[in-house]
Amino acid sequence: MNAVLHLAAVSRVHGAGATEVHALRSVTFRAHPGELVAVMGPSGSGKSTLLTLAGGLDAPTAGSVWIEGTDLASLDNAGRARMRRTSVGYVFQDFNLIPALTAAENVALPRELDGEKGKIARRLALTALEEVGIVDLADRFPDEMSGGQQQRVAIARAIVGERRLILADEPTGALDTDTGEEILRLLRARCDAGAAGVMVTHEARHAAWADRVVFLRDGVVVDETGADEPEALLAGEAGR
Amino acid sequence: MSIRQAMLAILEQGPMYGYQLRAEFEQRTGETWPLNIGQVYTTLTRLERDGLVEVVESEAEATTGRKVAGHGGVGEPLGPDRTHVSYRATEAGRSEVSEWFATPVPRSQPARDELAIKLAIAVTLPGVDVGTIIQRQRSATMTALQDYTRLKRSGRAATPTVPEDLAWSLVLDSLVFDAEAEVRWLDHCESRLRRAAAEQKAAHDDTHGSPDGGVR
Numbered sequence: 001m002n003a004v005l006h007l008a009a010v011s012r013v014h015g016a017g018a019t020e021v022h023a024l025r026s027v028t029f030r031a032h033p034g035e036l037v038a039v040m041g042p043s044g045s046g047k048s049t050l051l052t053l054a055g056g057l058d059a060p061t062a063g064s065v066w067i068e069g070t071d072l073a074s075l076d077n078a079g080r081a082r083m084r085r086t087s088v089g090y091v092f093q094d095f096n097l098i099p100a101l102t103a104a105e106n107v108a109l110p111r112e113l114d115g116e117k118g119k120i121a122r123r124l125a126l127t128a129l130e131e132v133g134i135v136d137l138a139d140r141f142p143d144e145m146s147g148g149q150q151q152r153v154a155i156a157r158a159i160v161g162e163r164r165l166i167l168a169d170e171p172t173g174a175l176d177t178d179t180g181e182e183i184l185r186l187l188r189a190r191c192d193a194g195a196a197g198v199m200v201t202h203e204a205r206h207a208a209w210a211d212r213v214v215f216l217r218d219g220v221v222v223d224e225t226g227a228d229e230p231e232a233l234l235a236g237e238a239g240r
Numbered sequence: 241m242s243i244r245q246a247m248l249a250i251l252e253q254g255p256m257y258g259y260q261l262r263a264e265f266e267q268r269t270g271e272t273w274p275l276n277i278g279q280v281y282t283t284l285t286r287l288e289r290d291g292l293v294e295v296v297e298s299e300a301e302a303t304t305g306r307k308v309a310g311h312g313g314v315g316e317p318l319g320p321d322r323t324h325v326s327y328r329a330t331e332a333g334r335s336e337v338s339e340w341f342a343t344p345v346p347r348s349q350p351a352r353d354e355l356a357i358k359l360a361i362a363v364t365l366p367g368v369d370v371g372t373i374i375q376r377q378r379s380a381t382m383t384a385l386q387d388y389t390r391l392k393r394s395g396r397a398a399t400p401t402v403p404e405d406l407a408w409s410l411v412l413d414s415l416v417f418d419a420e421a422e423v424r425w426l427d428h429c430e431s432r433l434r435r436a437a438a439e440q441k442a443a444h445d446d447t448h449g450s451p452d453g454g455v456r
């Protein structure tokens with residue numbers, strides 16, 4: 001089965017000379033359909049860097065990033081932006097909701113930017129909000145919602161319209177145990193339905209929801225649990 | 241030992257055979273702490289000796305004296321066939337249970353923790369790669385944590401309908417939190433050791449006058 005996301009020997013160096021920082025060093029990483037992968041590691045180990053490269057928000061200094069068989073380097077800016085809107089859902093640690101838009105408008109935005117008609121975009125948004133269990137808050141503004149509710153809106157925005165790759169940076173960051181678990185349940189369900197998910201977390205308890213846990217240290221993958229061979233995934237043996 | 245009190249507490253629900261007692265225990269705790277049936281009967285015998293449980297008379301008494309076969313393995317010192325005898329808690333047993341619930345589990349003497357002992361020894365021995373020990377352990381513990389989580393999100397723990405299911409899901413949570421604490425402790429050990437190594441190196445470079453760019 002083809003990986004939805006493939007980082008091939010990806011490096012990211014910030015700055016040059018004496019101030020050079022190797023945020024990632026030749027990391028190879030795949031996420032397959034139906035798979036949720038957790039990325040753990042100490043602060044500064046390169047987790048967010050990995051995620052921004054995977055989402056095409058940043059470009060590697062060496063190596064290549066492939067999403068559903070397309071090398072992001074082969075796309076122009078418009079093509080990359082389109083890829084981000086249609087194939088990739090990104091959940092930012094700080095939610096990144098637009099304060100002047102309601103929950104439904106926030107969720108509909110990527111679809112509208114992609115040329116979807118307003119009505120259809122709204123219907124898709126409501127479906128996504130329904131899926132995360134807060135369709136009744138569709139017309140509220142972000143500052144009228146709790147942190148957990150805003151995080152659900154952010155997740156709805158990331159999953160709206162069948163996105164195949166979901167990237168989430170500390171999606172359970174400031175949430176209590178129950179709300180955090182609710183968010184994981186949502187991500188998990190989305191992956192069980194066929195999307196590929198990559199989630200950065202510093203909580204082992206949350207990483208445990210993933211099929212695979214990747215440990216980063218100083219920009220290098222030092223370890224990995226539950227690394228099923230892609231062939232095993234294909235044969236449906238990975239469920240364990 | 242908590243198994244003794246746990247068994248006694250379950251018996252408060254009413255008289256039970258040893259097998260029933262074990263089933264009730266596992267209903268609440270999954271197979272986390274498997275009880276072998278010989279252990280159950282040994283414990284019941286001791287509880288009886290101490291006057292905390294008593295045998296309930298029944299017509300099954302007639303079978304007493306028959307050899308145990310197939311239950312709990314050969315050679316277990318069950319004596320007469322105890323599998324057909326049911327037990328109930330005595331008044332003294334009941335007050336022992338109340339006492340158990342009223343008293344916090346002591347933490348004064350931490351249970352022997354093989355991992356802590358292993359690392360404590362490892363960091364003092366030259367030539368032991370502590371980093372690798374930590375990494376392997378973290379992967380293993382993380383894998384266990386994934387297994388517990390899988391149990392939690394499927395099966396009877398995911399949608400508890402009876403109190404016993406809820407009990408089991410809470411036991412799973414306990415395993416999850418323990419494993420999580422272990423992973424955090426391992427992370428902590430790793431960063432402490434790295435810092436110590438860096439400081440040691442800096443001190444060494446100081447005394448020996450580090451040549452420029454001596455590292456990497």
Ligand SMILES: Nc1ncnc2c1ncn2[C@@H]1O[C@H](COP(=O)(O)OP(=O)(O)OP(=O)(O)O)[C@@H](O)[C@H]1O
Pocket residue numbers: 014015021022023041042043044045046047048049050
């Ligand atoms: N724009 C930048 N310029 C220079 N260095 C950067 C830049 N962005 C990140 N870095 C460095 O790259 C390394 C990896 O950063 P990254 O944000 O990926 O870490 P992280 O694992 O997400 O950490 P945290 O857990 O604190 O979020 C760090 O040393 C960081 O200082």
Ligand SMILES: [Mg+2]
Pocket residue numbers: 047048049
């Ligand atoms: Mg980060």
